[in-house]
Amino acid sequence: MMGGTGNNNSRFSMLVKCPKCNAECHEEDSQTYECPKCGHQEPTDYGKVRTFLDENGNATAMEIARATGVPIGKIHSFLRNGRLEIPEDSDTYIECKRCGTDIRYGKYCPECANILKKELQDAFDLGTVGAVPKHNTGKMQFLNRDTRNQYTYDNISSYYKL
Ligand SMILES: [Zn+2]
Numbered sequence: 001m002m003g004g005t006g007n008n009n010s011r012f013s014m015l016v017k018c019p020k021c022n023a024e025c026h027e028e029d030s031q032t033y034e035c036p037k038c039g040h041q042e043p044t045d046y047g048k049v050r051t052f053l054d055e056n057g058n059a060t061a062m063e064i065a066r067a068t069g070v071p072i073g074k075i076h077s078f079l080r081n082g083r084l085e086i087p088e089d090s091d092t093y094i095e096c097k098r099c100g101t102d103i104r105y106g107k108y109c110p111e112c113a114n115i116l117k118k119e120l121q122d123a124f125d126l127g128t129v130g131a132v133p134k135h136n137t138g139k140m141q142f143l144n145r146d147t148r149n150q151y152t153y154d155n156i157s158s159y160y161k162l
């Protein structure tokens, strides 16, 4: 689904204009934002969704989008960020980004999250992290066979701190 809802705000922008004085307000990661110029308070998209759910109980993403005017993509991002969750008795869920299994909120199912966590840990294992040379000349000296052959074992070992 493309196209705007009639306002000029970019769909993914968190910057909103104050309806009272048109000053630029930064939408905070909360349910209300306050205009820095006139103090006008306005519910954020997240605030609108929360209020709607508080007043109406569980609803589908489509129902929420229709009732609040919040783009469905944004509602999805609230789910992905774990700020909203799909109730246990729902017919539809979002998918784990790795294996596609149903999840109620977030990005990954617990199983994939554990695997990814382990992969990350392995990647940051000290032994696998290489040091970046301080004076990088851009030359790959050790890949140049001609040069490499000129080194004796002693010379080469002097390049390693063991
Ligand atoms: Zn204002």
Ligand SMILES: [Zn+2]
Residues within 6 Å of the ligand: 096, 097, 098, 099, 100, 101, 108, 109, 110, 111, 112, 113
């Ligand atoms: Zn998964």
